[in-house]
Amino acid sequence: MSESLQRTDGAWAREEPAWGAVVSMALGVFGLVTAEFLPASLLTPMAGDLGITEGMAGQAVTATAVVAFLTSLMISAATRHIDRRRVLLGFSVLLVGSNLVVALAPGLPLLLLGRVLLGIALGGFWAMSAAIAMRLVPEALVPRALSMIFSGVSAATILAAPVGSYLGDIVGWRSVFLLAAGLGSVALVAQVATLPRMAPNGLTRLRTLADLLKRPGVGLGMLAVMLVFTGHFAFFTYIRPFLETVTGVGIGAVSAILLGFGLANFLGTLLAGPMIERSLRLTLLSMPLLMGLLGLALVGLGNAPMADAAMVALWGLAFGAVPVAWSTWLTRTVPDQAESGGGLIVAAIQLAISTGAAAGGAVFDLSGATGVFVSAGLILLLAAVIIVLGIRPRAVAAAA
Numbered sequence: 425m426s427e428s429l430q431r432t433d434g435a436w437a438r439e440e441p442a443w444g445a446v447v448s449m450a451l452g453v454f455g456l457v458t459a460e461f462l463p464a465s466l467l468t469p470m471a472g473d474l475g476i477t478e479g480m481a482g483q484a485v486t487a488t489a490v491v492a493f494l495t496s497l498m499i500s501a502a503t504r505h506i507d508r509r510r511v512l513l514g515f516s517v518l519l520v521g522s523n524l525v526v527a528l529a530p531g532l533p534l535l536l537l538g539r540v541l542l543g544i545a546l547g548g549f550w551a552m553s554a555a556i557a558m559r560l561v562p563e564a565l566v567p568r569a570l571s572m573i574f575s576g577v578s579a580a581t582i583l584a585a586p587v588g589s590y591l592g593d594i595v596g597w598r599s600v601f602l603l604a605a606g607l608g609s610v611a612l613v614a615q616v617a618t619l620p621r622m623a624p625n626g627l628t629r630l631r632t633l634a635d636l637l638k639r640p641g642v643g644l645g646m647l648a649v650m651l652v653f654t655g656h657f658a659f660f661t662y663i664r665p666f667l668e669t670v671t672g673v674g675i676g677a678v679s680a681i682l683l684g685f686g687l688a689n690f691l692g693t694l695l696a697g698p699m700i701e702r703s704l705r706l707t708l709l710s711m712p713l714l715m716g717l718l719g720l721a722l723v724g725l726g727n728a729p730m731a732d733a734a735m736v737a738l739w740g741l742a743f744g745a746v747p748v749a750w751s752t753w754l755t756r757t758v759p760d761q762a763e764s765g766g767g768l769i770v771a772a773i774q775l776a777i778s779t780g781a782a783a784g785g786a787v788f789d790l791s792g793a794t795g796v797f798v799s800a801g802l803i804l805l806l807a808a809v810i811i812v813l814g815i816r817p818r819a820v821a822a823a824a
Contacts, residue, residue, distance in 0.1 A: 441561040446569045448614035449556065452512070453576030455519055455608040456546050458584040460488060462604060463539075465589035466597040473597065476532050484526075484539040489774060491543025492550070496770035497633060499548040500763040508556060508622035511548070516612040518545040523605035527598045550770045554751040555762035559622050564701070567752045571697035574748050578690035582683070636764055642757060644814040649750055649769055650776045651807035652712045656743055657780030658787075658800040659719055663736065666722070666793035671732045681733045685740035692744020699745060700752050704817045707749045711742045713808040718742075719801030723794045756817050 463470065463484050471481040503511050518541045525538030557569045591600050637643045663685075667678050699707045718739050725731050750769060758765040780800075787795045 439562065441565055441569070442618065442620060443561075443569075444618040445560050445615075445620065446557070446572050448611065448618045449512075449553070449560075449573050450576040451611035451614050452516055452519070452549065452608075453553075453573055454580050455516075455576075455604065455611045456542070456549060457577050457580035458588075458607060459519060459523055459542055459601075459604050460546060461580060461584035462588045462600060465585040466592045466600060469592055469597045470535075474529070474531055474535065480532060481535070483532075484535055487536050487539045488543040488546065489777070491540050492547030493771055493774040495544050495547030496551040496767045496774070498767075499551050500767055503548075504624055506624055508552065508559070508624060509619045511552070512556065512619060513612065513615055515545040515549045516608060516615055518542070519608040520605050520612060523601045523608060527601035527605065547770060547774075551767040552763050554754050554766045554769075556622070557751075558755050558759065558762055560620075563755075566755050567700035567704070567748060568697035570748045570751050571693055571695075571700075574696070574744075574751075575690065575693045577747070578686070578693045578744060582686035582690060633764055633768060636758060636761055636768060639758065641814060641816065642765070642768075644810060645750075645753060645757065646768055646772050648708075648712075648807050648810045648815060650772045650779070651803050651810065652715075652746060652750075653773050653776035654780040654783070655712070655719070655800040655803035655807065656715065656746070657777050658784035658796055658803070659715075659739070661781045661784050662788055662793050662796045665788070666797060667732065667736075670723075670726060670793055671729055672727050673729050677729065677733075681736050684733060684737040688737040688740035689744040692741040693748060694744075695741075696745035696748035700749055704749065704752055704756070705811075705815065707745055708753060708815060708817070709808055709811045711746050711749065712804040712811070714742045715739055716801045716804030716808060719797045719804065723797045723801075753815070753817050 463481070467478050467481050470484075471478045474481065499511075522538045522541035522545065525534055525541065529535040529538060553573055554566075554570065557566050557573060561569045588600050591603070637646065663682070664678055667673050667681060668675075673681070696707070718735050722732055722735055725735075751766075754765045754769055755762050784796045784800070787799050
């Protein structure tokens with residue numbers, strides 16, 4: 425597999441877009457995120473079959489998150505001499521192996537081992553995704569490629585939990601993980617067929633992460649990323665109690681509203697590419713600004729089911745563009761160290777997820793779901809202020 429690449433700004437950029445490889449990465453994302461979300465919908469039968477408590481089974485989710493966090497920081501340095509094609513294929517092999525180990529696990533130790541393997545694949549893939557997109561398409565088309573890749577996240581968000589729960593009742597939770605292994609195998613075959621060889625740069629070290637944070641605008645950008653994702657996950661973690669206690673709807677309406685959120689999120693991811701191509705800075709700014717105002721408006725309106733459903737969907741639409749926009753910002757801010765920068769962003773997001781859920785829980789105990797939504801809205805507005813004051817993305821020439 426030969427490459428047609430040019431060297432620009434310290435990074436390799438492809439002259440002609442390799443859309444087949446981009447699609448294969450989207451399939452890999454879909455498989456990874458599906459596997460990540462499955463325990464949430466299968467926790468009770470998994471615990472019962474393995475003879476453990478649901479709390480112990482829930483550690484499978486914790487193990488994946490912790491390992492993904494650590495892997496995202498170390499993977500670029502650990503694999504700096506290995507062809508990036510082989511590294512990506514290795515992640516897909518780990519995805520398949522993880523699902524097989526979980527499906528066949530007789531007890532908690534092997535269950536956790538399988539989820540550790542998934543954490544390595546998940547953290548490693550996300551750390552490298554932006555840098556790999558830069559290698560597969562011309563610079564001006566990177567936002568479009570990233571929106572395609574991240575669409576796999578939105579699709580998995582919509583399908584993994586409900587489909588996993590439904591199939592688990594029919595064929596059993598082990599069969600669901602075997603199906604997930606099959607999905608990973610499809611992604612692996614597609615990647616073998618489409619991914620080109622991508623030589624490593626061999627320059628990344630662990631100290632590179634600290635050096636990156638010292639570059640102009642990078643540390644401030646990472647702070648903005650953390651605030652945006654903290655605000656979002658505080659909102660999303662406590663959306664059900666808000667809908668039940670403030671909006672006053674039942675479980676059927678909650679499910680319908682969450683489905684609307686997922687579908688809108690998928691659409692937002694697809695729209696992100698064209699939006700970013702027009703103005704990356706405006707996209708970075710407008711999404712948290714809109715989400716912050718929506719959080720405050722949801723609290724202000726109170727018991728208004730139709731309006732709340734529309735605003736939750738609009739929130740999902742806005743958030744769909746957020747990962748794509750910040751990944752694009754990364755490729756333009758540190759094009760020569762996009763892999764290490766990707767590791768920093770993934771680590772910041774993982775920390776934000778834990779912070780958003782934990783801080784949201786403390787606020788929830790003090791002032792209920794309305795307090796969480798007000799706090800999330802203010803955090804997102806603070807992120808918007810930081811973006812206005814300190815984020816100046818580099819522009820790129822339009823694609824021919």
